[in-house]
Amino acid sequence: MKLRYLLTIILSTTCLLASAQEYSGAVGLRGGISSGITYRQFLDQEISLETIVSFRRGGVQVSLLRERFRPAFLEFSDNMILGFGFGGHVGFMYTDHQKFMFEDYYYDEKIFLPLIGVDGYFGIEYIFREFPMAISLDCKPFFELNVKGLVQLNPFDIGLAIKYWF
Numbered sequence: 001m002k003l004r005y006l007l008t009i010i011l012s013t014t015c016l017l018a019s020a021q022e023y024s025g026a027v028g029l030r031g032g033i034s035s036g037i038t039y040r041q042f043l044d045q046e047i048s049l050e051t052i053v054s055f056r057r058g059g060v061q062v063s064l065l066r067e068r069f070r071p072a073f074l075e076f077s078d079n080m081i082l083g084f085g086f087g088g089h090v091g092f093m094y095t096d097h098q099k100f101m102f103e104d105y106y107y108d109e110k111i112f113l114p115l116i117g118v119d120g121y122f123g124i125e126y127i128f129r130e131f132p133m134a135i136s137l138d139c140k141p142f143f144e145l146n147v148k149g150l151v152q153l154n155p156f157d158i159g160l161a162i163k164y165w166f
Contacts, residue, residue, distance in 0.1 A: 023127060023165045026134060030054070032159025034061065034140060040163070046070070050087075050121075052140075058110070061091030063140070065121050072124055079129060085121040089142065090114075100150045117144030117152075127165065134163045 026040045036054035043049065052063040067085035071078065093113045097106045123138025141155040 023134075026163040026165040028134075028161050028163030030138075030159045030161040032140070033154060033157040034063070034142070034159065038161055038163065040067075048083075050085075052089075054089075054091075056093075058094035059092040059113075061089045061115070061117075063087055063089035063119050065119060065140075067121055069125075077126070079127045081125050081127065083121065083123050083125065083136075083138070087119045087121065089117045089119055089144070093146065098146075098148070098150055099152065105150070113146040113148060115144045115146040117142050132165050134165050136161045136163070 024042050026038075028038050030036055030038045030052060034052065034054035034056055036052055038050060038052045040048050040050040046068050048067045048069065050063075050065045050067055052065070054061050054063065065085050065087035067083045069081045069083045072080045072082035092115060094110055095107075095113065096110045097104055098113075099105075120141045121138060123136050125134050125136035125138075127134045138159055138161065140157045140159060141153075142157060143151065143153050145151050
């Protein structure tokens with residue numbers, strides 16, 4: 001019983017100390033077309049690098065984004081930031097069909113398709129200062145090319161992310 005009280009005090013103190021510190025990094029989950037695990041590290045007050053390991057079309061893609069953040073809606077809340085940036089991704093798909101120029105192309109069986117692409121980023125994030133959590137709504141449009149020579153353009157990869165910041 002004493003151990004439970006001690007753990008509660010330690011965890012509460014850690015959460016209070018973490019929320020008083022500068023937001024320098026975050027890890028979380030992103031839902032959307034490119035759903036996955038996200039990690040962000042701020043390089044200074046405005047610039048960050050974000051890595052997203054996403055899962056779509058039976059494969060895995062790893063994105064690296066350079067992002068710039070600015071305060072947003074200061075008259076409403078100083079906890080909101082607006083972000084924009086760019087980056088790229090590499091990965092693969094394991095699929096039996098593809099879309100290209102609004103047409104579906106089907107293969108006889110599932111095939112392994114390595115790919116490379118370019119990403120954009122813009123979004124808004126709300127940072128909870130009372131506890132170390134943030135929630136963001138973002139759009140990560142991408143353009144990618146696979147080894148079959150087909151390209152995919154998705155201008156609306158909209159996602160919702162929940163992150164633990166530290």
